[in-house]
Amino acid sequence: xxxxxxxxxxxxxxxxxxxxxxxxxxxxxxxxxxxxxxxxxxxxxxxxxxxxxxxxxxxxxxxxxxxxxxxxxxxxxxxxxxxxxxxxxxxxxxxxxxxxxxxxxxxxxxxxxxxxxxxxxxxxxxxxxxxxxxxxxxxxxxxxxxxxxxxxxxxxxxxxxxxxxxxxxxxxxxxxxxxxxxxxxxxxxxxxxxxxxxxxxxxxxxxxxxxxxxxxxxxxxxxxxxxxxxxxxxxxxxxxxxxxxxxxxxxxxxxxxxxxxxxxxxxxxxxxxxxxxxxxxxxxxxxxxxxxxxxxxxxxxxxxxxxxxxxxxxxxxxxxxxxxxxxxxxxxxxx
Amino acid sequence: xxxxxxxxxxxxxxxxxxxxxxxxxxxxxxxxxxxxxxxxxxxxxxxxxxxxxxxxxxxxxxxxxxxxxxxxxxxxxxxxxxxxxxxxxxxxxxxxxxxxxxxxxxxxxxxxxxxxxxxxxxxxxxxxxxxxxxxxxxxxxxxxxxxxxxxxxxxxxxxxxxxxxxxxxxxxxxxxxxxxxxxxxxxxxxxxxxxxxxxxxxxxxxxxxxxxxxxxxxxxxxxxxxxxxxxxxxxxxxxxxxxxxxxxxxxxxxxxxxxxxxxxxxxxxxxxxxxxxxxxxxxxxxxxxxxxxxxxxxxxxxxxxxxxxxxxxxxxxxxxxxxxxxxxxx
Numbered sequence: 082x083x084x085x086x087x088x089x090x091x092x093x094x095x096x097x098x099x100x101x102x103x104x105x106x107x108x109x110x111x112x113x114x115x116x117x118x119x120x121x122x123x124x125x126x127x128x129x130x131x132x133x134x135x136x137x138x139x140x141x142x143x144x145x146x147x148x149x150x151x152x153x154x155x156x157x158x159x160x161x162x163x164x165x166x167x168x169x170x171x172x173x174x175x176x177x178x179x180x181x182x183x184x185x186x187x188x189x190x191x192x193x194x195x196x197x198x199x200x201x202x203x204x205x206x207x208x209x210x211x212x213x214x215x216x217x218x219x220x221x222x223x224x225x226x227x228x229x230x231x232x233x234x235x236x237x238x239x240x241x242x243x244x245x246x247x248x249x250x251x252x253x254x255x256x257x258x259x260x261x262x263x264x265x266x267x268x269x270x271x272x273x274x275x276x277x278x279x280x281x282x283x284x285x286x287x288x289x290x291x292x293x294x295x296x297x298x299x300x301x302x303x304x305x306x307x308x309x310x311x312x313x314x315x316x317x318x319x320x321x322x323x324x325x326x327x328x329x330x331x332x333x334x335x336x337x338x339x340x341x342x343x344x345x346x347x348x349x350x351x352x353x354x355x356x357x358x359x360x361x362x363x364x365x366x367x368x369x370x371x372x373x374x375x376x377x378x379x380x381x382x383x384x385x386x387x388x389x390x391x392x393x394x395x396x397x398x399x400x401x402x403x404x405x406x407x408x409x410x411x412x413x414x415x416x
Numbered sequence: 417x418x419x420x421x422x423x424x425x426x427x428x429x430x431x432x433x434x435x436x437x438x439x440x441x442x443x444x445x446x447x448x449x450x451x452x453x454x455x456x457x458x459x460x461x462x463x464x465x466x467x468x469x470x471x472x473x474x475x476x477x478x479x480x481x482x483x484x485x486x487x488x489x490x491x492x493x494x495x496x497x498x499x500x501x502x503x504x505x506x507x508x509x510x511x512x513x514x515x516x517x518x519x520x521x522x523x524x525x526x527x528x529x530x531x532x533x534x535x536x537x538x539x540x541x542x543x544x545x546x547x548x549x550x551x552x553x554x555x556x557x558x559x560x561x562x563x564x565x566x567x568x569x570x571x572x573x574x575x576x577x578x579x580x581x582x583x584x585x586x587x588x589x590x591x592x593x594x595x596x597x598x599x600x601x602x603x604x605x606x607x608x609x610x611x612x613x614x615x616x617x618x619x620x621x622x623x624x625x626x627x628x629x630x631x632x633x634x635x636x637x638x639x640x641x642x643x644x645x646x647x648x649x650x651x652x653x654x655x656x657x658x659x660x661x662x663x664x665x666x667x668x669x670x671x672x673x674x675x676x677x678x679x680x681x682x683x684x685x686x687x688x689x690x691x692x693x694x695x696x697x698x699x700x701x702x703x704x705x706x707x708x709x710x711x712x713x714x715x716x717x718x719x720x721x722x723x724x725x726x727x728x729x730x731x732x733x734x735x736x737x738x739x740x741x742x743x744x745x746x
Contacts, residue, residue, distance in 0.1 A: 124608035274466035279679040304681035345613035347642040358614035
């Protein structure tokens with residue numbers, strides 16, 4: 082087995098706020114293999130974006146990483162301990178170099194008063210030793226590759242002259258022009274219409290094959306995950322509750338939260354099916370439940386409610402590395 | 417037996433002239449053009465379309481909140497009949513009681529400086545529907561209970577609530593004047609999936625209990641499929657297909673509806689179907705393409721589609737479509 086491209090071990094991240102320390106990510110561990118697409122699923126406030134930003138040290142000033150947290154990036158030459166990079170100059174190796182990121186709202190990600198082309202050249206100049214003319218050539222080539230018509234003309238335009246789908250394509254072109262090893266895609270299709278979303282997903286699939294890079298794909302949409310990811314990690318309130326291959330997680334979900342999410346989703350092939358909401362609301366991260374973080378909304382605690390309330394469930398894994406953090410799963414192993 | 421139609425649009429157009437053009441002809445945004453729509457009493461009517469398709473404008477025109485440039489909208493319950501184009505004065509006030517709107521963003525729709533009780537009571541006070549404070553309070557409590565709001569929470573301010581709870585407050589406010597017709601504009605789009613199902617179930621149970629007619633606007637076809645009895649699909653200011661929900665899914669006729677359906681990512685990881693690719697993006701409503709408005713993106717477009725506007729015709733009972741070739745493509 083090849084060693085993972087990036088491994089995250091025991092990542093715990095808190096934010097200092099006026100109301101106290103807020104735990105945004107709690108003891109999260111996962112690996113991404115080269116060429117693999119890992120889907121990170123969770124609702125708003127589950128900590129998925131914060132986790133992704135941690136990989137590039139992009140979280141705000143008031144973030145505090147726990148001492149045990151480790152993020153290791155393996156490139157061809159060496160291993161990089163991401164969290165130890167303190168100087169902005171060193172952080173450049175990962176930011177936009179080994180790792181690129183595309184965001185949900187492409188309008189907010191481009192500078193409005195600098196042309197798309199100049200922004201693309203700027204980052205190529207930083208991360209490679211190209212001349213401006215070469216950088217321009219590469220950028221236009223990338224715009225062409227992501228399916229933007231008349232790339233040489235579009236190159237000179239500004240973000241407001243692009244439509245939503247075009248902006249997201251330009252964003253992808255820009256992120257990929259430095260040939261990163263890992264692309265972090267944070268809800269890249271959420272702001273797009275379904276027909277445009279289908280175009281962008283297909284483009285991303287093609288590009289993974291072509292560039293052989295890994296993707297951390299963040300979304301709340303399980304349908305998008307099912308169509309793009311190789312493996313899936315499900316987050317709830319800062320905790321990773323389940324990880325496995327996309328087939329394991331979607332076809333045989335092991336955590337009650339994953340089951341709840343799937344049951345609350347309207348499905349087109351079964352219009353009669355009742356929609357079953359997950360009861361209650363996501364608790365505030367300031368007031369994290371004791372024991373299993375999901376126990377306040379779990380409908381399957383019958384019989385072991387006491388255990389769920391007081392003990393934090395550990396990860397159990399079956400032979401095919403389908404991991405779940407739930408007391409029910411531990412019980413199943415014992416019986 | 418004739419159908420019991422609560423509200424109907426006939427050849428409805430909504431145009432917004434653009435400001436700031438001095439020379440030549442003033443450009444006009446044709447947000448809705450030639451819409452024919454009939455909503456039966458007590459139905460849950462879904463309106464689906466992408467951003468910029470004009471679905472919100474159509475919803476607002478049916479509430480007389482957008483200017484009707486051409487055609488008519490007629491509202492008729494068993495007590496009154498109103499032609500919205502000419503409605504004004506006390507009759508317009510009366511229509512405001514009979515029709516309500518639920519917004520998309522529950523964070524923006526509620527005043528942060530009013531308590532939940534005041535938010536829900538405001539329509540009653542403004543419209544003078546109750547005569548005493550006691551009566552108002554009783555009504556507010558009744559509606560809050562119906563929307564599964566905790567009565568203890570009525571004294572709090574909206575910031576204390578989560579998205580799902582806020583949306584239930586918006587729904588309570590819409591229901592308090594006993595409306596006959598509610599337009600729910602993307603009412604679950606801002607919510608997480610686990611909460612979204614709860615709000616959808618609430619809307620459905622309200623509809624079944626009280627028989628209120630809903631126009632449910634959404635960009636999400638799978639949400640529409642699960643909640644609505646009847647669906648209309650909009651593209652660039654026009655309705656391209658409408659049918660009872662089951663029929664729309666089993667006998668999809670318009671190429672745009674087909675593309676929309678196939679673009680929804682399947683939950684089955686082994687589903688290898690490739691989304692029927694629609695090239696390009698939705699054109700501008702200022703200068704829509706001639707002929708069939710979908711011809712620039714339609715995979716089946718022919719010469720006739722570029723010149724001749726397709727007729728709005730009935731394929732089978734209750735199933736309308738605007739496409740020259742829907743029989744051949746079916």
